Amino acid sequence: MVENARDPLVIFMPSGRRGRIPRGQTVLAAARELGVAIESVCGGRLTCNKCRVRVEQGQFAKHGITSRDDHLSPASVEEIALLEALGSPEMRLSCVAQVQGDLLLFVPPESRGQQQVIRKAAGDQTIALDPAVRRVTALVDRAELGEHRGDWGRLRDALAEQWQLDARRIDLHALRQLQPALREGNWRVTATLWHDEVIDVSPGYERASYGLAVDVGSTTVAAYLCDLYTGELLATEAAMNPQVSYGEDLMSRISYAMTERSGLDKMHRAIIDTLNRLAAAAARKAGIPPRQIHEVVFAGNTTMIHILLGLSPVELGAAPFALASRDPLDVKARDLGLHLHPAANAHVLPSQAGHVGADNVGVLLAVEPYRGDEVTLTVDVGTNAEILLGCRDWHFSASSPTGPALEGAQITFGMRAAPGAIERVRINPETLEARFRVIGEPRWSDEWQIGPEVPAEEQPSYLAAGICGSGIVEVVAEMFLAGVISADGRFDTSRQHRRLRRVGGRPAYILATAEQTAMGKPIVITQDDVRNVQLAKAALYAGARLLMNRSGAERIDHVVLAGAFGSYIDPHYALVLGLIPDVAPEQISAVGNAAGDGARIALLNRQKRAEAAEVARWVRYVETAVDPDFQEEFVAALHLPHARDPFPHLEGVLPESAAIGPPRARRRRHPRQKGG
């Protein structure tokens, strides 16, 4: 519409949206034009009373207008009667009141439609509520002799006329409900639309609508139940992925699908059962029937998504790692065996490449590193690390095989983050004594009172049981800073100390003494543990470095750590270890389960789905394993923090031995250290 300066100026509060509206247009039409959501059910038939607004009286210098009652068309007898009956005679019904002059209109909370509600998500971005599911109430023409549109045709016409909605399809489930609903509701029905498809018809007025966002991880499945009408997060439920019993990691699950005839089917049914249980539990917690869950949005790695959809993951087991589909997908939840609304849609976020899946696209949506001018490194650390590097102009992604060491596997005393797991470590470089903190006990180990003479209430709540991911990063970094190991990861065996022992002939550091542990034997960090951490961190660093090389970026401005591991890791130690390239420590942030947040964003806003599809195609995937520089980068990154790359932000922190020295003097006799 072309604005005419002589048209009245209409301002809606509290949104502040404003624009010039031709005289004679209804307030409701003006609101729609200006993007202000006002609830309206009856579509101007003076029956629903949902669309009340109040005219603010007086001169408003700030806005440069004078707003008065008579700048709206006079209220009809019916409107006045209705408003009085509702106890709000000062209000007007926006569906009938027409603009006649400048107006400042207040939209009370009960009249505000969905789209004004804004929810916070990860990365502090605001999500405008614009779900794919919408419920509207329409008054449908009665069936009459000699008129043959059919009830579906009449509903479609009513939706077009009263809601400007172009309903193109109707799900069989909704069609079965249609005729009884129309008659029971005396031709007033609430239609539930998913995009342009009617998926439910019920008599009368109804608004309650819910959606589920799910991140299907290889280890954990997390479900978020949201109110699609308010955007509110009602319940969060998580469970172990039951497929763990068929294979700990992705490749062993693919292998199970390859070798076991009914392997895929078993894994598919296991995850569907778990999803049904999660949905039921979340619904119970929120006090809603699972049948009112009108949509579910899935994020997950490519293997999990394949199995979820009942697609064989076999092609993902070997190069060239072909995906069945990279595009976003919409299927009926019932076809997957999910017990939600009978016609609920299941939306699957798109993927980028064979092993960069919908979970990474979820991370992209939640973090939005593609909006800024500065270069952001986004890392989701798991058994595979998914790495994103870029800014608004370009973005690269890679998948790097970090292995499970950073999650506690492959480490002698490694364990998952649970009570008793060592999560923080400090080693005194003078004395080589260690102190640590375990999950579930706020005191550091050097403040513990242990022994039979100490009353139970003063004993630590948990003794040390093992070491989890963040503790592993800290202990190796601290051992390096204290000189227990050198920059190449090797134990300094020239030192004699009661904390340094040999385990199976190999050097080891005693992190927790026997009396500090639940097992009554010391927790040690062995040479092999250090080597496994080196391998894991080098894979991650090399992946990030290759993306820097590929893009020509010389430095990184921000680092975003996604996933559970990233939430607990201390940025300082991530740098000391050389897990990531140099960056200012205050520019490292953690965002938790960003994949799940991304699924929630896509659930609440359908525009974000289009954005996800676009971004997923735009990001350039780099197959690091076949990059000619990968080996060199990997080997250089085995060093702590790195053999070649400088770490200016660690100046004064690193031991001198780690400094990159001048080129070696020629012909230097260098006594070999025999047997360490």
Place this chain on the structure above:
Amino acid sequence: MTDESENEEINIQEMTTPELLELMQEDLYDGYADEVVEEVNEALARGMSPYDVLTQGLVAGMEVVGVDFRDGILFVPEVLMAAKAMKAGMEVLRPLLAETGAPTIGKMVIGTVKGDIHDIGKNLVVMMMEGAGFEVFNLGINNSVDDFLGAIAEHQPDILGMSALLTTTMPYMREVINALKAKGIRNDIIVLVGGAPLNEAFAEDIEADAYCRDAAVAVETAKKLIQIKRSKSRA
């Protein structure tokens, strides 16, 4: 390590030959390629045979590297540096060895199997095997049965090495071994397999000759099995 005494210039011409070989081994261990080349040339200038320089100098040096790698004292970067120094020394020796018709320790064809694109671990095996004096033909990643059979026909190796880093790609090794059987050449060749998801039981199941946990074990196993095979064929 900036100690004065450790930086002194050494005149290798003034050394005895055992001292020279010891220095060669130490420099190899430390990955000093240029120095190793100088020492190889000096040993040759003294009239040592290329074969003796290889076995008593380079291979003996790499053996220590292998042991320390196995024991966790050295790690991948140090081994690669040592292997590079070894390679530099070998480049001097190789043409001479060919000329003199010195006996070869053994030939190996190695590659990562089809569907798998990882090769750092396998490359380490290649370097250690070369370090032990083997002639190695590295087929790289993603090799089909035909790729392996073709390379075997061309190079007539004593050993076939196969690597896989994924649970999903390791079953392909069985197909290669079955193809060797079908061609009737399974018993002519020693098959060694390795890679993160493998274990001894798997190697036994697919009827490989041995599973090698790491590059150092691969060298030890290769030497041992070649010796057994040669003593059998002589018997």
